Amino acid sequence: MASVDAFLTEADRAAIRAPIERARTFPQLAYYDPGFFALEVDRIFSRNWVAVGFGSSLPEPGDRAPVEFCGMPLLLMRGDDGTLRVFHNVGAHDGCPVVTGRQTGPGPLVGPYHGWQYDLRGRLIKAPFWDGTPDPDVGALRAQGGDLMEIRSDVWHDMVFADLSGACAPLEDFLAPVTALFADHETAGLEMAMDVPEGDGIHRFDTRANWKPLWENYAPNVYHEGFVHEMYRRSAYVPRVDGQRRKTFIEVNDGIVKGLGFETARVTNTYPAVEFPKIKSKRTGKPVETSYIVNIYPNWALLVFPTHWRARILVPRDAEHSQWLIASYYDGGAARDPAYLAMRQKSIAGSIKARDEDDGVCELVQRARRSPAHRSHFYSPFWDRMHWDFNRMVLEDLER
Numbered sequence: 001m002a003s004v005d006a007f008l009t010e011a012d013r014a015a016i017r018a019p020i021e022r023a024r025t026f027p028q029l030a031y032y033d034p035g036f037f038a039l040e041v042d043r044i045f046s047r048n049w050v051a052v053g054f055g056s057s058l059p060e061p062g063d064r065a066p067v068e069f070c071g072m073p074l075l076l077m078r079g080d081d082g083t084l085r086v087f088h089n090v091g092a093h094d095g096c097p098v099v100t101g102r103q104t105g106p107g108p109l110v111g112p113y114h115g116w117q118y119d120l121r122g123r124l125i126k127a128p129f130w131d132g133t134p135d136p137d138v139g140a141l142r143a144q145g146g147d148l149m150e151i152r153s154d155v156w157h158d159m160v161f162a163d164l165s166g167a168c169a170p171l172e173d174f175l176a177p178v179t180a181l182f183a184d185h186e187t188a189g190l191e192m193a194m195d196v197p198e199g200d201g202i203h204r205f206d207t208r209a210n211w212k213p214l215w216e217n218y219a220p221n222v223y224h225e226g227f228v229h230e231m232y233r234r235s236a237y238v239p240r241v242d243g244q245r246r247k248t249f250i251e252v253n254d255g256i257v258k259g260l261g262f263e264t265a266r267v268t269n270t271y272p273a274v275e276f277p278k279i280k281s282k283r284t285g286k287p288v289e290t291s292y293i294v295n296i297y298p299n300w301a302l303l304v305f306p307t308h309w310r311a312r313i314l315v316p317r318d319a320e321h322s323q324w325l326i327a328s329y330y331d332g333g334a335a336r337d338p339a340y341l342a343m344r345q346k347s348i349a350g351s352i353k354a355r356d357e358d359d360g361v362c363e364l365v366q367r368a369r370r371s372p373a374h375r376s377h378f379y380s381p382f383w384d385r386m387h388w389d390f391n392r393m394v395l396e397d398l399e400r
Helices: 010-017 034-045 139-143 176-181 211-218 222-228 338-368 385-398
Strands: 050-054 064-069 072-078 084-088 124-126 150-156 159-163 203-207 250-254 257-263 290-296 300-305 308-318 321-330
Touching: 010 385, 034 308, 034 385, 050 064, 050 072, 050 308, 050 321, 064 308, 084 159, 176 250, 176 257, 176 290, 203 338, 211 290, 211 308, 211 321, 211 338, 211 385, 222 338, 250 290, 250 385, 257 385, 308 338, 321 338
Parallel strands: none
Antiparallel strands: 050 159, 064 072, 072 084, 084 150, 150 159, 203 321, 250 257, 257 290, 290 300, 300 308, 308 321
């Protein structure tokens, strides 16, 4: 695999690391070149904890679903012991995905190519006619690596994370800045809403754009709100700056966590009005008062309001295509109560509309990446410090 030197000159790298007043973004090829994307898969997504799914979408033993991440076929499966595991969804003998669609029940898993069978913990149990007999002993095949290859995984607040390298620090250490930010939120009662036709609670959206502009746009790019989003154009609180050039939001820029916080009561009529049971403060027992829109490096985001949490996983497909996976969480039984259905639909509709607006402009940017007009772009020192930090984090990982 080519190193970062094959894509970035010393001047490019120096410009990314320069003080924000003089710094430049990655050159445009970083947003469409397949070789650069392959380097990102190897250096970023294979060496950090990455979000790959939601635990509540697979609630029962035997529930299993294939997912694709950076072109890699993965499998999420709830074992017979209730443990959610992540596997490479590839058979050792024929290289074919073992599970090709969402399944449930006691198993076994049956590979579509040669009929090999696996139990709910990924162990090979049958290889019909491997040696010409209907039910050969599979012990030798298991010793050769015939079981499904399990990926180290962990769960935080229902989000499933995978460590493709098997060598990352513990997830709790990696997510320490996230945990600290929401340490006062009483989240034990949050449940995932299942209001999608598939019944797994996940809203899926494909986007014709590289993962980096999608990630940096969602929370770190506060500057764009009033220009891209209808709800913000109507708001008296956007742009989020007062007459003395003071930001009217809390800039959250703590390592892997980047975004904004704001006092919910100050932005009335900005977001769709919804009435759900409130999430409580552990310290006071009263409803939390601060809302957050934050991204967590490298591939997920949270919208945290006093009435709900909304989690977004950004799945890179290839250099120019990505997918969003979005799930909503509510307190006090509101996630499954039919009486709240219309309110849940109103709430997610607002997020989907904003996503459409965000992704639409990011797709415009993606198409313009091949223009010869600008090799790279510069920053607003007032607004873009999180974007600047993000690009330096990406470069640091690519150079590891």
